[in-house]
Amino acid sequence: MNFRKQLKAGLLTNNPVLSQLLGMCSTMAITTTLFNGIGMGLSVTIILICSNVVISLLRKVIPDKIRIAAYIVIIAGFVTMVDLLLKAYVPALSDSLGVFIPLIVVNCIILGRxxxxxxxxxxxxxxxxxxxxxxxxxxxxxxxxxxxxxxxxGTFGKGVFGADGIRILPAQYPALMLILPVGGFLTLGCLIALTQWVNKKLTEREAKKEAAR
Amino acid sequence: MKDAKYILRLTLTLFLITAVVAGLLGLVNYLTEDRIDELTRQKAEAAMQEVFPAGNYEEIPAGEDGITAAYRADDAGYVVRVSVNGFGGAIDMMVGVDNAGTVTGVSIISHGETASLGANCTREDFRAQFVGTSDTLAVSKDGGSIDALTGATVTSRAVVSGVNLALDFVKEVG
Incomplete structure (x- = not known):
């Protein structure tokens, strides 16, 4: 087992969003401020680790025929717990992410992994x-x-560095469209293309290395 | 006989998993319930103090049509809790109205509006526009006096309609 290899896979070659194209809905919907992105990312990471651990532990106990049902129950349990804990201890994040926390249940990244x-x-x-x-x-x-x-x-770090973040562009210049769902599709499309390009370069380089050997 | 055993095993496994998860959920709920209730109550109270500062709020029967609660504040005015449909679901808000039927404050308790657009309805400068008005309101696009939030006309209209609901309610009661 190789942590670095797995990390590289997670970030680039097998990135859940940009390579496996999982969890698109939440990606599109909540990525309007840095605060939301970090909050959602951390919540999903915690749930993903917990559900992976429990499912791995139970993998020999759960019969094949009912595995999906069992996974969903386990995942839904963790999501609801995180939802309740956020509501009680980080109400600002829970207000901001609203319905997207309960919706992590159907985030296909978790079931997919x-x-x-x-x-x-x-x-x-x-x-x-x-x-x-x-x-x-x-x-x-x-x-x-x-x-x-x-x-x-036109800002950076809204909600992380003060309520309004750090203003970079004067208020009249930013293109509002980027915050709207349209902007989500455009940004995601460009990012997926970029990731595919990087992945292709990486494979080519590795192939060259193999050939040189 | 082998089939029956297998089916029994499937059922029992799933039942056990469900039971354990349900038990854990009950535990977490038990641990967080009080705190969540307390936070919700504090939030509502803070909103009431903000829209109409008073020492005592007495709950009065609320009307229908989006008005979820109403309070008589120190015999000097009313605080009306309204729920209206915004762009991303219900907007839960408090409106303070004095005895003369003038808006004293608007506070948004919870909403599901788009971040950076509709979510700006919680901003002070937007909410301040309502203070001191007593007529039925409309956004400037509809010929009214309220400047809508940039890129969030639907949200602005929803908040305006909520304030109107509260004003109508106070007119009926007062």
């Missing part, structure tokens, strides 16, 4: 997979947030 990884691998590997995939998801969200917030509101 349970099915593709945790149900076939050991405890530690699954925990690391949850962490690296979570970091990949968070990274994708944060990049989306920074781009959309900068072009759409």
């Amino acid at each position: 349970a099915e593709a990884f945790a149900s076939k691998n050991g405890l530690l590997a699954s925990a690391v997979d949850g962490l690296t995939q979570g970091i990949g998801y968070t990274a994708a969200l944060v990049v989306m947030c920074i781009i959309r917030e900068f072009l759409g509101s």
Whole structure:
């Protein structure tokens, strides 16, 4: 097991959002301010690690035929717990993310990793997979947030550095469209293209290395 | 017989998982319930103090049509809690109205509006526009006096309609 390899996979070659194209809905909907992006990313990472660990532990107990139902119950349990805990201890984040926390239940990243990884691998590997995939998801969200917030509101770090963030562009210049769903699609499209390009370069380089050997 | 055993195993496994998860959820709910209630109550109270400062709020029967609660504040005015449909679901807000039927303050308790657009309805400069008015309101696009939020006309209209509801309610009661 190789942590660096898994981290690279999570961030680039097998990024949940930009390569596996999972969890698009939340990515599009909440990436308007940095605060939302970080909050959502961390919540998903925590839930992903917990559900991966539990599902990996139970992988030999859960019969194949009912595995999806069992996974969903476990995931929904964790999501509801995180939702309640956020409401009680971080109300600002819970207000801001609203319905998207409960919707993590149907975020296909979590079920996808349970099915593709945790149900076939050991405890530690699954925990690391949850962490690296979570970091990949968070990274994708944060990049989306920074781009959309900068072009759409002209600020950086809204909610993280004060309520209005740091103003970079004067208020009259930003293109409002970037904050709207349209902007989500455009930004995501460009980012996916960029990731694919980088991944292709990486594969080419590796192939060249192989050939030189 | 083998089939029956297998089916029983499926059922029992799923039942056990569900039972354990339900038990844990009950525990977390038990631990957080009081705190969440307390926070919700504090939030509502702070909003009431903001829109119409008073020492005592007495709950009065609320009307229908989006008015979820109403309070008589120190015999000097009313605080009306209104729920209206915005761009992203219900906007829950408090409106303070004095005995003369003039708006003294508007506070948004919760909303699901788009960040950076409709979510700006919580901003002081937007809400301040309502203070001191007593006529039925409209956004400037509809020929009224309220400047809508940039890129969030639907949200602005919703807040305006909420304030109008509160004004109508106070007119009926007072």
